Amino acid sequence: MALQFDMFTNDEGDTRPKRGRTMPAARSVPSRPSDDEMIEHLVQSGRYRILRKLEPRAIAQVIRPEFPLRGLILDTETTGLDHRKDEIIEIGVIAFTFDAAGNLGDVTGLYGGLQQPSVPIPPDITKLTGITDDMVAGHFIDMDALRELIEPADLIIAHNAAFDRPFCEAFSPLFVDRAWACSNAEIGWKARGYEGTKLGYLIGQSGYFHDGHRAVDDCFALLEVLARDGEGGAGTAFSELHAASKRSRVRIFAEGSPFDMKDLLKARGYRWADGSDGRPKSWWIELDEEALDDELHYLRTDIYRWRDADPPVRRLTAYDRFRAS
Numbered sequence: 001m002a003l004q005f006d007m008f009t010n011d012e013g014d015t016r017p018k019r020g021r022t023m024p025a026a027r028s029v030p031s032r033p034s035d036d037e038m039i040e041h042l043v044q045s046g047r048y049r050i051l052r053k054l055e056p057r058a059i060a061q062v063i064r065p066e067f068p069l070r071g072l073i074l075d076t077e078t079t080g081l082d083h084r085k086d087e088i089i090e091i092g093v094i095a096f097t098f099d100a101a102g103n104l105g106d107v108t109g110l111y112g113g114l115q116q117p118s119v120p121i122p123p124d125i126t127k128l129t130g131i132t133d134d135m136v137a138g139h140f141i142d143m144d145a146l147r148e149l150i151e152p153a154d155l156i157i158a159h160n161a162a163f164d165r166p167f168c169e170a171f172s173p174l175f176v177d178r179a180w181a182c183s184n185a186e187i188g189w190k191a192r193g194y195e196g197t198k199l200g201y202l203i204g205q206s207g208y209f210h211d212g213h214r215a216v217d218d219c220f221a222l223l224e225v226l227a228r229d230g231e232g233g234a235g236t237a238f239s240e241l242h243a244a245s246k247r248s249r250v251r252i253f254a255e256g257s258p259f260d261m262k263d264l265l266k267a268r269g270y271r272w273a274d275g276s277d278g279r280p281k282s283w284w285i286e287l288d289e290e291a292l293d294d295e296l297h298y299l300r301t302d303i304y305r306w307r308d309a310d311p312p313v314r315r316l317t318a319y320d321r322f323r324a325s
Helices: 035-045 123-129 143-150 161-171 199-205 215-227 237-246 259-268 289-303
Strands: 069-078 088-098 104-114 155-158 180-182 249-254 271-273 282-288 313-316
Touching: 069 123, 069 161, 069 215, 088 123, 088 143, 088 161, 088 215, 104 143, 104 215, 155 161, 155 237, 161 180, 180 237, 199 215, 215 237, 249 289, 259 282, 259 289, 282 289, 289 313
Parallel strands: 069 155, 155 180
Antiparallel strands: 069 088, 088 104, 249 282, 249 313, 271 282
């Protein structure tokens, strides 16, 4: 039998306390604080920022009728950056409802599928996405499952619609002639207090972390960010995006502008189009339609210096924006 040292045993083996000494009072073992209590303690200290793991929203069993509109959050993973030669290897979508005021309703469905490309996945893409050739071998995206979610959608949202829309339209006519919105370009994230527009920044500053760069995971992450209210009664980011998607925009092409004016145009926010994507070979800018007259006045006065100059103007709605050309 192993001997156990007892600090209360005297030299004679008597377990009674020695004369003149008292037994210490029994100590109560404190109960373990809950997770919420520990989080509150750390946050109140002002020295910690706590990130919670994002838990995907459940698909609603009953769809509330007060949210009659249908939205779709979409994300793709591809073999590269060029929709004309690279291919989709994964599509993730989350379907949800909303109302005309931009209030989010219920998650109504989701789909995530892999697709085997015609060429091996480049190593840098595997490093970025975690998708390997073995994972996609023999897999094809279920177009019937996608059709059930896409056809009822009033609005398709991607965090980089200028990237995702051309890939999706090249992949299937299901995505053509749909209304698209870009949660990166059409929301004033800086005004909402965010330090950047990448999804990783947005989800982190919203107090969450998630398994990024897989399509469905990124869709759920974006949904949570869109659902958050802004400070000072600014409403949700989704309500801002929905309002932006309903506004008409104009794209102005400063075609034939003098070469020595390029620095002025660039400083004003114009971008160069080399003509390879179907746009005029020129500097161009996209603005709200209300700004059209002021911008044409600027071009005629400061750039062309000719009051009858008539640069090409293209009006855009959510059905036109973010297309390849």
